[in-house]
Amino acid sequence: MRRVMNIRPGRARWVLALLPFALILLAYMMGSAHRRAENPSDKVLPPISEMASAVHRVAFEEDKRTGQYLFWTDTKSSLKRLSIGLSVSVAFALVLGLLIGLLPVANATFSPLTAVLSMVPPMAILPILFIVFGLDELSKVMLIIIGVTPCLVRDLSFTVSSLPREQLVKAQSLGASTWQTLIRVALPQAMPRLIESLRLSLGPAFLFLISAEAISADSGLGYRIFLLRRYLAMDTILPYVIWITLLAFLLDFALAQISRRAFPWAHNAERTS
Structure with missing residues (x-):
């Protein structure tokens, strides 16, 4: 008897992937039509x-007021802040x-400090950031940095510390210095994990960005959403939310492709599964 856990979707994978989205869209259209009726x-x-x-x-x-295309101006502002922070x-x-x-x-020296910083809720210190760094761009970028960096550091340090001891001993036996071991042994094996951690941090990074823009900004996706909230302009808010989700998905997809092309050996298990 063939078990469900052993069934592979094969060519139907894309159909199965699109099915939930189609159902959500259908449910939305039905709900919208019902409420409008x-x-x-x-x-x-x-x-x-x-x-x-x-x-x-x-x-x-x-x-009419600014002469700008608001959608693209907001997108440019948000992506600039996000890219600098990340x-x-x-x-x-x-x-x-790598060092830790x-x-x-x-x-x-640094592992306990990193562990403590990774537990600090970034949103709780947002008012402090505005007081210390002002209401300009720096405070928004700093929120992303403070929210994302400690988790990335901890995850990467765990990856490097988990490398087989035999590799490090062999490198030293062949005459490698600490710097050479760091660059030639630890760095190549840590990079795929760093990209993976960055992919997992995209959601929190967007959250920090939108939150900071909602409080203090004159452009940006989060700023526009919370500005339109006052007028219940859901016809614009919902597309903005969808656009933010699409941007996060495209960034995640791009990082995945970069990892697979630059470090194919790290994804051999995916190909065989």
């Missing part, structure tokens, strides 16, 4: 046609994670 002025579940019109208005028509986080994680994972002295 009861109340023609309902704004909670706007029809898809209204959302399409709203997207066209903010994405392809100049704003780039700095990755740089710190790469340096500290490979050097016992660095581990004893």
